[in-house]
Structure formats: structure tokens, C-alpha cells
Amino acid sequence: MPERDADASGQRATRARQWRRRGADLAAVLVPTVLFALARTVDSNLLLLVTIMVYVVLAQGVNVIYGFTGYLPFGYVGFFGAGAYGTYIAVAHLGANAVEATVLGGVAAVLVAVVLIPLLRLRGAYFAIASLAAALALSSLVSNPALTSVTNGPYGADLSKVFSAGGSYWMAVVIVAVAMLAVVVLRRSRLGLQLRAVRADQVSAGYAGVNVVAARTGAWLLSALLAGLAGGVYAWSISVFYPTAVFDTTISLFAIVFALFGGVGTVLGPVVGAVVLYYVYNAIGVSDPQYFQLIFGVVIVIIALFLPGGLAAVLVGARRRLALRGGDVR
């Protein structure tokens, strides 16, 4: 029966496509994780590697909230700082070990995000600037001399009693794996589909039965968790830090630009963006930050004016053009 044959071959093709997709997902999680785990054999500067991993995670966090909901968080650093200080408080006041403290840093960021859920009522620029104001208020709260007994106020946090260069490195690798897994699962999950629907058309998605508020809140909390874990592991690896260092708005800026440069809404774009741009920053930005900032600014303007999809869109576009030239019209 030719019809059944066509059916069976169609099913085979579908199944093959499913397996290819699963393989790609698995690779997207494993390849960056394994590469970062091996990176220490190539580059012995562990703090640099941890910082890059921290930015990979932050860029993925921006990807989750901006790429999937269209909410641009200028104050994303607030969660990072909350994670760093959550970790400090867990070690200094709760007697937690470093791994537990890092996880509690993530929890602290989620708690802050819960408090800030009402911000999601705002949209566009209102949300972006409100989130910045919230981060600045949180920074001002943490560094307040009146709270010295809890956060040590403006005098900085000291985690040197749990310092472990190797320990924080492996923790960062684990968190990168968590972030990659989170984005891959989110993309394939029901929640991811709902978020894409909401982003495309909020009203229609609502009519189709999507709980718009719940879906957005989910993405918000997930992205806060990632930033909090990143802040926690960063605090652990540098061990002594001041509020101004972990609430520096440059951190939001970096995370957003890395994500936009690589391409938001994709799985690997933010990773590539973070690794490439942070290495550039490390090469020229540390000694001459203003020239790096200039390049950064120009990159943002070019992305905004000419490449809204980032690097990923350029690559996909190029592949499509090549495919067309080869006669494989899809």
C-alpha cells in the first residue's frame, strides 16, 4: 500500500527530526559545560574563567526575561547583588558552607524578584527604568550604614574564610550547566511556548487560555534565580567585595549587550556573545575601559539600527542564503 508507505516514511522522518532535535539540545547543554570544565587546563587564570562563566549565566538570564518576554531589565544587576549578599549573609550569619551559601544566594535573588513582581505590570521603557530604580534602591539599602550589623554596610563583605579557587570554579561550571539546561528546557516547554505566544500577541494569547501573568512571572523568577546563583558564585570566587562592585550597573549593561550581541531567543547566542565580548574586554577593556565602552556603545547602536537579531540572525541568514544558492529551497 503506497499510502501506508508514505505514512511510515513520514513518521520515520518525524522521529528522525525529533532525535536530531534532542541531540542538538543535549549538545547545547553539554558542549559549553565540558568546554568550561576543560578550560582550566588551557588558561590558569581561574578568576577570569569564573567571571566569564558568570557572564554566560547572566546573559542567559537576560535571554530568559528579555528574549522570551520582551521585558528589558536595566536593573538586572539587582539580582546579581542580591545573590552576592545573600551568599555573604548565609556564610556570616547562618554558618552555611560555600555551596549551600551560593544556592541561598540564588534563593535571595528569587525573594527579591517576588517582592518586585508588581513591576511586571509596567511595560517597555517604564519597566526598564523601574527595574533600574529598584536595583539602585536595593544597592542603597544594602550599603546603608544603618544595616552594618547585617550586610556590613558600605564597608564591604568578607568571605575569605570559605575561599576556594577550585571549589568556586567547579560551582560556576555547574551553574553554567544549570543555566544552559534552563534555557533549553524553557524553549521546548509549554511555558516557553506560552511566553512566545504572549510576546507575539498578549491579548490573543490570553484568549487562547494562556495565563499571561503566571507565564511572565515564571520567566521573571527563573531569570532572577540565574542572576542570584551567578552573584553567589562570583562573591565566593572574589571573596572580598564592596556593595558598589556587585551592584555596578555596568554588570547589567554587559549582560544585556552580551545577550543582544549573540542573539536573544537562541540557546547558544548569549554564550558566544559573552565569551567573545568578555575576552575582548579582558584584552583591551581592563586597561582602557573608556575605549572598550566606546566600542560597546557603537556595537549596541549597530545592533539596534541594523541587526535586531544579533550574531545568531547573521549566521542563520548566511546559512539560508548559502542553502538557497545550493538549490535547496525550503
Place this chain on the structure above:
Amino acid sequence: MVLYALIAGVLIGLFYGFAALGLSLAFGVLRVVNIAHGDVIVLGSYLAYELSTQAHINPLFAIPIAVPLAVAIGMVFYRFVAPSLGRSKDPEMLSLILFFGVSQVIEALATIGFSVNQDTLLTGPVGNASVQIFGQSFPNYYPVAAAVAVPGALLVMFYLYRSRLGLATRALMSSRADAMLSGIDVGRTSALSFGIALALAASAGALSIYVNGGVSPSQGTDLTTTAFAVVVIGGLGNPAGALAGGLVFGLAEQFAQSYEPNWAGMVPYVLLLAVMLVKPEGLLSRRVRYA
């Protein structure tokens, strides 16, 4: 102390209102949030600083120099970016990212040109004598800032409510499509509005160098946040609202500094969040907010 905070709050508040006018105008007309607003203020401050230290001219002369320059630059810039913004599915978000980049470029160039350190003018706008108001002593830049801000804001209102171009601008604010249908040159009016918005920001810079105790390249973000807070408090899109928002903001800040200096740093942010969440159309505006 109450009287001091009250007078200082009003004088500085008027300055804040003036400093936020450009942001309000650009948003009202173009639906564009100019994240680089604060950085343009910083550039105005540097112009005032250079005039004072290099040419030994009163820094307030930065205003008449900056206005035509800023209008010209603003108009050209708007013409350059308008096609990309027009093509976009989400122009508001795109403009946010675009001006975010512009703000980084300006801050980087200011750092390259003037170093990261803060520059301060040692002499006030009219000598160093302090001024007595109701028995309270103020540095003379307090009343000077207010004396520049009020006529500046009145000029903007005269332009908007008493001139032909202002009528066209207000038409654009209420409906872009209707304005186009009634034969208004939307492109030119928008470009001019953007130029005026930048000119207002740069003019505020000549005062900001005093009010903020100096100028440094990294001030821009804080200035943008403050201006945004003022505009949101007053209600977007009308100049009187911006001035009123400035007053509320200035008074809140001065009273907090007088009574709770430890917590004063949080006031602008908390005020901004509170207004956005409780009454997003602004405390003083009855009009519904777009965006």
C-alpha cells in the same frame, strides 16, 4: 530646618523640573525614551566647565552656545535614525536599546576627552557670595538655577501653546496619524522637537555642574534616572507637569537629607517606584498614559 528644606526644595526642584523637560518633550512627541538624556546634560556641563576654565567666560554662557548646536545635532541625528525606528515592529523598545548605546558612546567620549575624574567649578555663577532668603543662607547657585529654569520652562510653554510649530508639535503628541493627515510635516516637526529636547538637556547641564557639585562622565545614568523620576511623577508629555514633578522631587529630597541623611539616597528611587506602581499616569496628570 523646615524653612531651609522648604526653600531649598523649591529652588532645586525647579531646576530638576527644567532638567527633565527635554525628556518629557521627546517622549511626548516621539514616543522615544532618551536614555542618553543625562549624558547630554553632562556634555552641557563640560561645555560650561571649559568656557569657565579655558576662556574665562561665565559658565552660564554655555546655554546660548549649546542651544543652536544641540538643535542642529538633534535634528540630524533624528533624521539618521528615524528610518530604522520606523521599520521596527517595536520602535519603543528599539529606541530604548539605541539610546542606551548612544549613552555609552557619549560617556566613553567624555571620559576620553575629560578623564574619569570629577571636575568642579570653584567660583559660583555670580561670584561666591551666599544669598539670604527668609533669613536662610544659600549658595548663590540655588536662586540662579531657579532663575534660569523658570524662564526656560516658560519659553518652552510659549513655543508649545502660542506658536504655529508648537501647535503642530502638540498635534503630533495627540495623534501622529491625524497630524500627518492634516498636512503637518511630521518628519520635520519630530526632528525639531528632538533638537529642542537635546537643547533643553544641554542647557540644564550649565546648572547641573553647580547643583550636583561638579561634572563627571559617569553622572549620566543618575541624571537620566532622576529626570525620568521627575517626569513620571509629574505625568509625561506636558511641561507644567515636569516642573511640578521637579518640585515634588526636590522637596522630598531636601527633607530626606535634612531629617534622614542615611536613607536620603534611596528617596528618588523609592519615589519613582511608588508613583509608577500606584499612579502610573503621574500624580498631576489626568491624561491616560500610553506606552
